[in-house]
Amino acid sequence: MLFVSLGYFPDSNESTSQRIHVQKSLQIKGKTAxxxxxxxxxxxxxxxxxxxxxxxxxxxxxxxxxxxxxxxxxxxxxxxxxxxxxxxxxxxxxxxxxxxxxxxxxxxxxxxxxxxxxxxxxxxxxxxxxxxxxxxxxxxxxxxxxxxxxxxxxxxxxxxxxxxxxxxxxxxxxxxxxxLPPLVLNLEFPPYAVLGDPLMYSVKIRNQTRLLQEVKFSLGDAQGFVLSGSHRDTVFVLPKSEHELSYKLVPFASGPHQLP
Structure with missing residues (x-):
């Protein structure tokens, strides 16, 4: 709230006139900027x-x-x-x-x-x-x-x-x-592909624990690509080491496509 108080004399003779007081209050609404x-x-x-x-x-x-x-x-x-x-x-x-x-x-x-x-x-x-x-x-x-x-x-x-x-x-x-994440996955593939030219698509699995990790994986097909590699398997990743899954993809349709 903003409060204003004003006092004034109705004429120039302050000794004989009586001071008049005017008060006014105003509500202020604040907002978070x-x-x-x-x-x-x-x-x-x-x-x-x-x-x-x-x-x-x-x-x-x-x-x-x-x-x-x-x-x-x-x-x-x-x-x-x-x-x-x-x-x-x-x-x-x-x-x-x-x-x-x-x-x-x-x-x-x-x-x-x-x-x-x-x-x-x-x-x-x-x-x-x-x-x-x-x-x-x-x-x-x-x-x-x-x-x-x-x-x-x-x-x-x-x-x-x-x-x-x-x-x-x-x-x-x-x-x-x-x-601490026990496993860290990294995908590596080029940002674009040329129609008919093969490209490499790899998934790197890093084991950050001190135990042998058993990893079961499955790969789903994607429209627009012909791929070679294991679709479903079980691999073992040694402690403090990295295992890489590599695939060769050949695009046969132009435009944006989702990778496997």
Missing amino acids: VVFSHQFMLPFRHDPLLLSRIKPVPGSDQLASLPLNETSILVISAKNCSEEPLLLQSKSIEVDDGVERPCTLEHGGMDILHPAHLVPGEEFKKVFTVIPKVESSCLHLESVSLRWRRNSEMEDLSTSAATQEWVLTKHQLPDVKAE
Whole structure:
């Protein structure tokens, strides 16, 4: 609420006239300007096998699980929920230098080179990489810092930055669960193929445990390809070693196709 009180004299003779008071109150409705959201993703063609995702424990906390010593992708979105256009100066994750942290969290690309314009309802996304270093059931992450201010079409960016201060908004990232994946799968194949020319399609299975792992696999056919290789088999992967499944594919139809 905004409250204004005004006192004045009806004439110029203040000694004989009586002061008159006027009071006015105004209700102010506030809105959250920026709303944050996040999403954890796996790298392209890289899939660590996490047991908590395959067999979740009933009644346990639903924390996001990240593979230990593996790179995970964190996409953080900032949405303009106000009715005014905003100007974003920077979006970063601030950490204390010299302090040993249980995970490495860095931005995956270039920072904002110039202030970014964000119209009402628009989202600004930035990609970060997360590498957990310690196995933990509740790993604490850092907070995201966003510097922004209102953007007026009439103002000059070269002069307004010095007169108008930036607003700092922080968003605490949720806790995650870091666990060691027993198996890590990597897919290797070219980004495109020439019609009629064979190409190699391989699946690498890395055993990160100290035990011999038995892996049963099956491969489904895909339209648009003729392939050679085992469709269904059982292989054994030695401890701390890698096993590769290779296939030769020949495309016989043009256009986008799903791989086997």
